[in-house]
Amino acid sequence: MSTVFALMQFLFGPLIGNLSDRFGRRKVLLVSLSVMAVDYVLMGIAWSIWLLLAARVLGGITAANHSTASAVIADVSKPEERGANFGLLGAAFGIGFILGPVIGGFAAEWGPRAPFFVAAVLAGAIALYGALAFEETLNEKNRRTFEWHRALPWGAIAQVSQFAGQTRLLVVLFFQEFAFIVYPSTWAFFTFAMFGWENWVVGLSLGAFGAMMALSQGVLIRVVIPRLGEQRTAVLGLSMEFLSFVGIAFAPATWVIFALLPLSALGMLAGPAMQGIMSRAVPDNAQGELQGVVSSVRAIASILAPSVMVGLFWVFSDEGWMFTFPGAPFVLSALLMLIAIRIMWGYGKRITG
Template identity: 30%
Template sequence: MNTKRILWVLVFIAIINSMGFGIIIPLLYPYGKKFGVTDHTIGLLTAAYSIAQFFATPVLGSLSDRFGRKPLLVFSLIGTCASFIMFGLANSIIMLFAARILDGLTGGNISVAQAMVSDISSPKERAKNFGIIGSAFGFGFVIGPAIGGLLSKFGLKVPFYFAAGIAILGVLLTLFFLKETNKNKTGKSPFKKNSFSFVSLYTVLKMPVVGTAIFTGFLLTMAQFTMLIGFQTFSVDELKLNPTQIGLFYGGFGLSGILMQMMVPAVKKVISSQAIILLISTLFCLGMMILAGFATGIILFAVSIGIYGLFNGLRNPMLNAIIADRNEGNEKGEVMGVNQSYASIGQTLGPITAGLITAISIHSIFFLASFYILIALLFSIRLITKEKQS
């Protein structure tokens, strides 16, 4: 098996997949307004994707354990393509919600890609390879909104059809250039009763190291998406930035995380323990988020958010490597799916709790995110203990 070729094909697929998702981010609200979407229902429209993904990703991961990664990745990309076409053809708010739910239900791209990386990587290379894939997804998310904004000049429907087109490109790449990586597929579910059970969402958390890592990731994801609400409201209401400036600001935040993910091999040479790297990065994230809460001007805010983005970039490569290292059996896809499910629910709960606490002040959003990071810090300390015990 040509590991490097598979990895770089996955990188390209990750870029076009996340770019397609990023393209529609700045368009959801202005496009949806034509069908009655308001500033209140846009949150529900955004959450519909994450909630559907919460239930779907472990099922898709389990199916990839049984039947192989490649067919499930193709299925996920086709579902993504269909959802973008539905957006372009939409004539009601119901169709918009149906499109988001379809994309969430077939949105197993990330967990299946992570399982493929786990399949082809040795324990020594896992953190580096997860960092590469994470950088690819991050790069797509950064450039996607910019492309969506440019294409929208030709009509609000154009970006959706363009996103559908690059999803089809991902399907073709997967079919013709990507080899199956799951050599242990059995046609049977690795769990009892030979079928996936949502009880796994709970039982996986009881796994000493894996469960702690997944819950830590859930907390850090919830903190990040809480922060993003504060980032948007603070940038507009306090800093008075225009959409272009906000886009550049957000792009800088995304790029800082990508740069750190590219430095994972160098970081691993200095600190071999992935759990300790996670602990240090979480500590920096906590400090910077508290600092952002006290910021009143753009300089302190930009510095704190920039450094937060830098160390937040280490989160997923370390957590994914820890989970994969403790999950060498035939259930990699399902466990990665469960991990993505908790990330999805974190993406939903973060903005909801941030919206509730804005009644106090904009700054309180950053302190709420700090609270989530503090709990994650305690679990990351526990993770080091669990790793030593195992």
């Protein structure tokens, strides 16, 4: 179900992004939010695994509206402010990372289906709020004709890659997302194997990470980018991720993990900074397309990374076929960050040269 959800984001991210470049952000967001509400109702009433899977397909399509939300940020921001403002979306995800499980946990007291109905109500309420309060952000002069070949993932990627430096940045984004998947895919396994954490400690650590991520992307990024610039901020973020992955892989005690969480959150500065660079490189009438491509690239990583990370954890676990080293997936993530840093550093050299 996780794979098919990410697959739909890969396939439909560019389509929804291109539709928003043609018809505007408001219509796309309102329709996708309304369908999302219906999707949660379907999951709540699902009487078979196949209906639940079909709902996940629909959910993956509607979740591709993240690209449109990012395009809204690009529409309303000055080019030099886009990187910092993209951080607001990351901060929103960080807050949701904290509140979502809490709301779902309380709702689950009413039964295992209740969280889905609560989510449906929230999605419907957001759609209603958007219909009443959200104004269109895409000017008529920045709208362009819809072209099917640009709405397909490979066509959109080819289109965006024509702009200088975009291919490099897409590769860096892919490596960053692939490395980050180590958290949702192996965190509970890793912390139990290393330190015997109970579920509440796992939840506490994830909540703390979400809070720090919101602070990093919502507040700190507005201080760092004006001082360092977007390219150096991206390198700084990737470097912090590298250090945190290495530290977690070889952490000797629980307190070290919690001490490293701020470092992990600082790593989240890289994504918005890179999006800011990419957004300035494409015309205003292709911001939705660009963000759709970003969504697709991240979705590819979300499809591939869980199996790789969990498989690597198993290979180096007590039941695997090599020596025991639960931190192996984090070492892989650290190596990917080294590659990403090298590419990003080379990008900066090319620009300044």
